[in-house]
Amino acid sequence: MRVSVKKSGGIAGLKVRAEIDSEQLSPKQEREMKDLVERADLFDQPAKPGGKSMPDQFQYEVTVEDQGKTHSFVTNEAAASDDLLELVDWLIAASKRKGS
Amino acid sequence: MSRSHSHSTDFPVCCIIPPVILRNLAEKGDDTQRDLAFHVLQVSAHLRGKREAIGSFAFAAAVSTGQKRRTIYDAQNRRVLPGKLVRGEGGPRSKDAMVNEAYDGSGKTYDFYQKVFGRNSIDDHGMRLDSTVHYGRRYMNAFWDGQQMVYGDGDGQIFERFTKCLDVIGHELTHGVTQYEADLVYEDQPGALNEHFSDVFGSLVKQYARKQKADKADWLIGKGLFAKGIKGVALRSMKAPGTAFNDPLIGKDDQPAHMKDFVKTSDDNGGVHINSGIPNKAFYELAIRLGGFAWERAGRIWYVTLRDRLRTDSEFQDCATATFDVARELYGADSVEQRAVRDAWDVVGIKVGQTSARKAKAAGVGRLVVNATRRR
Numbered sequence: 001m002r003v004s005v006k007k008s009g010g011i012a013g014l015k016v017r018a019e020i021d022s023e024q025l026s027p028k029q030e031r032e033m034k035d036l037v038e039r040a041d042l043f044d045q046p047a048k049p050g051g052k053s054m055p056d057q058f059q060y061e062v063t064v065e066d067q068g069k070t071h072s073f074v075t076n077e078a079a080a081s082d083d084l085l086e087l088v089d090w091l092i093a094a095s096k097r098k099g100s
Numbered sequence: 101m102s103r104s105h106s107h108s109t110d111f112p113v114c115c116i117i118p119p120v121i122l123r124n125l126a127e128k129g130d131d132t133q134r135d136l137a138f139h140v141l142q143v144s145a146h147l148r149g150k151r152e153a154i155g156s157f158a159f160a161a162a163v164s165t166g167q168k169r170r171t172i173y174d175a176q177n178r179r180v181l182p183g184k185l186v187r188g189e190g191g192p193r194s195k196d197a198m199v200n201e202a203y204d205g206s207g208k209t210y211d212f213y214q215k216v217f218g219r220n221s222i223d224d225h226g227m228r229l230d231s232t233v234h235y236g237r238r239y240m241n242a243f244w245d246g247q248q249m250v251y252g253d254g255d256g257q258i259f260e261r262f263t264k265c266l267d268v269i270g271h272e273l274t275h276g277v278t279q280y281e282a283d284l285v286y287e288d289q290p291g292a293l294n295e296h297f298s299d300v301f302g303s304l305v306k307q308y309a310r311k312q313k314a315d316k317a318d319w320l321i322g323k324g325l326f327a328k329g330i331k332g333v334a335l336r337s338m339k340a341p342g343t344a345f346n347d348p349l350i351g352k353d354d355q356p357a358h359m360k361d362f363v364k365t366s367d368d369n370g371g372v373h374i375n376s377g378i379p380n381k382a383f384y385e386l387a388i389r390l391g392g393f394a395w396e397r398a399g400r401i402w403y404v405t406l407r408d409r410l411r412t413d414s415e416f417q418d419c420a421t422a423t424f425d426v427a428r429e430l431y432g433a434d435s436v437e438q439r440a441v442r443d444a445w446d447v448v449g450i451k452v453g454q455t456s457a458r459k460a461k462a463a464g465v466g467r468l469v470v471n472a473t474r475r476r
Contacts, residue, residue, distance in 0.1 A: 006367065010241040011268065011322070012259075012335050013373025014350055053286045053369050055275035055294060056243035061367075074366075078245070082179060 003037060005091050006061040009053075009076075018095035029094065037064065040084040043071050049079035060088055168210045168221075169228045172199050175235040175250075182248060183232050198233040198263045202251060205269030206231055212270070212305045213277070216395050217403050222276035229273065233263060242268055244275035257327055258350060265322045268335075270305030271298040282410035289415040291372035296379040296419075297406050303338060304395045314387040314394040320344065338384040341377030357381040359416070359449035378448050379416060386444035390437065397437055401426050420445045424452040 004019035022030045042064040053059065057077035064071050075084065168189065174196070175183035187199050194200055206229045213219040221227045230248035239252025242262035249272040251262040262268060275298050278284055284294040299321050307317045320334035321344075332345020332353070341355035355377030356362060362378065365371045383402065387394035401423050409422035424441050431437035442453050 008367035009369060009373065011243065011262075011271065011373070012241070012325075012350075013368055015367060053291075054243060054245050055278075055286055055298070056241065056272065057245075058241065059367065059369060077243075085179070 001034065001037065001064070001066040003033075003042070003065075003087075003091060004063045005088050007058055007088065007092065008061075009057065009059045011056040016092055018091040020091050020094050020098075024098075025094070033090070033094075036083070036087040036090055037066075040081065040087045042084075042087075043069065045071070045073040045075065045084075047073050049075045051079050054078050060084075062088075167226055168207060168214075169226070170203055170206050170210075171228055171230050172202050173230065173232040174199070175232050177234050177237050177253070179236050181232055181235070181245065181250065182230060183235075196233070198251065198253075198261055201261075201263035202231040202233050202249070202269065205263065205266050206249065206273060208266060208309050209270045209273045209305050212301075212308045212395070216304075216308065216399065219277075222273060223280045227276075242272055244272045244279075246279065249273060249276075254325075254327070258330060260325055260327055262325070265306075265325050266309060267299075267302040267306040267320075268322050268325065269302075271302030271321065274298040274301040277301070278406065281407045282414065283412050284410065284414060285412045286369055286372065288370035288372075289375070290413055291369050292375040293379060293410070293414060293416065293419055295372045295376035296383070297402070299336060299338060299376060299380050300383050300399070300402055304399050307393070308395050311393075313392055314398075315391065317394065319384050336373075336377070336380065338380040341381050355380075357448065378450075379419065382420070382444045382448045382450070385447045386440055389440040389444060397431070401430060401437070401441065404430065416450060420450045420452045 001022040002019065005017070007016040008014075020033065022033050025033060042062065043066075045062070053076050059074065059076045060080065061074050062072065077085070080088075170187075170189050171185065172187040172194075173181075173183035174186045175181065186196070187194055187203055194203075210221060210229060213221070221229065232248060232250045235250045235252050237253075238255040240254055240259045240262075242249070242251045244250070249269070252259075254260050254262060275294065278294050278297050282293075282297075284290040284297075286294055302321060303317070303319060306312075307314075310317075318334075319339035320337055322335035323333055325335060326332050326345065330345065330350065331347040332350070334344045336353070336355060337344045341357040342353050344353040344355075346352040354363070355374055357377055358381075359378060363371045363374045365374070368374065383398060386401075387398040390397050404426045405419065405422045409426060410419060414422075424438060424445075427435070427438040427441040438453070445452050
């Protein structure tokens, strides 16, 4: 399973990217990631957020690939569930560990 | 993000309580009931786009004019709003720097709008200023959620706490002002204008608090917000967009300062924090041309434009044309101010009033007296 996220916006307007392939993780991290992905219902997310964007909140562009299926969507802080926000934070932290 | 249902401004409330009861509460309830009723009436009326429908009696009853009311909450590092109440208006100082900075900063922003433009709070009807600090864990942001200001702690490595800078607080509160006035949609050019007005008045709040003239101001947004070690002076520079930071960890400030460099992107709601550099630079150019205190003339032209002339879908050209028209109404056709507005937009590649100023003068259109109080 591969998940990529691009976070943009916020008052600073900075961009952060992360892309994680579960096959390259330790077994423990792989379980963590799959659990987070499942709770965040990635494949069921609408392509665009329903509500308006609120000023200075973050925007997330997410792509998930698993067993030949791919789904991409854009969401933001106002629309995203806590589980999805947790997954995004986890992916960015994992990407930083990978990079350092 | 979730919002606790105990909060008095929770949206579901506005759908449950019949308007007649709200009006009664606004007129006859105790202080808390009146606050609640007033707020719900106004928010729901605003959402319907019919502010007049509420009737002025409710406002008169619910709020005394010119009163500053601040409330600070602590999210205790969770993502739940508004959090625990930690300081109300007139309450003692906290041991927590963020609580005091949010309190003092929103107070200075209120004072700026009230003293310079005669505006009574975010909605011009005395709306309570709610702020939540310690939102999320090491959260690197501040935002306006449609009802209140929200500040994160920063991670200490890239960002310090987000209450640290007065212009950032002024920026967030101004998003509220914009929501109640032009209500610029938060994407593409209207979104970049929404950001622009927040930077303009955020910077002016800081200049006003410091009694700084235009040529002495730094024209930076969020100076001191970056943690030590990050190569950058601030989030943005209105004087020189694109030069505020350049760091291996966070990248380079990519704000344009001219229409030829306008950035087309789907990131950040269409680059709202990027393309705001263009009107930001135009405002700086105007302020420098006029000299003196930037809030007095440049700020007034921009305030009247935001309040009376823009719509939800206004773009850069609409804004430029509107400021040119407002400058004529406030200071006269072909006045120093109106010519400076035209020249300032010209610097960033936006043309206004090529012939209209001369035509107006030829037609004998004189100076109209328009003050900054609401004409309604």
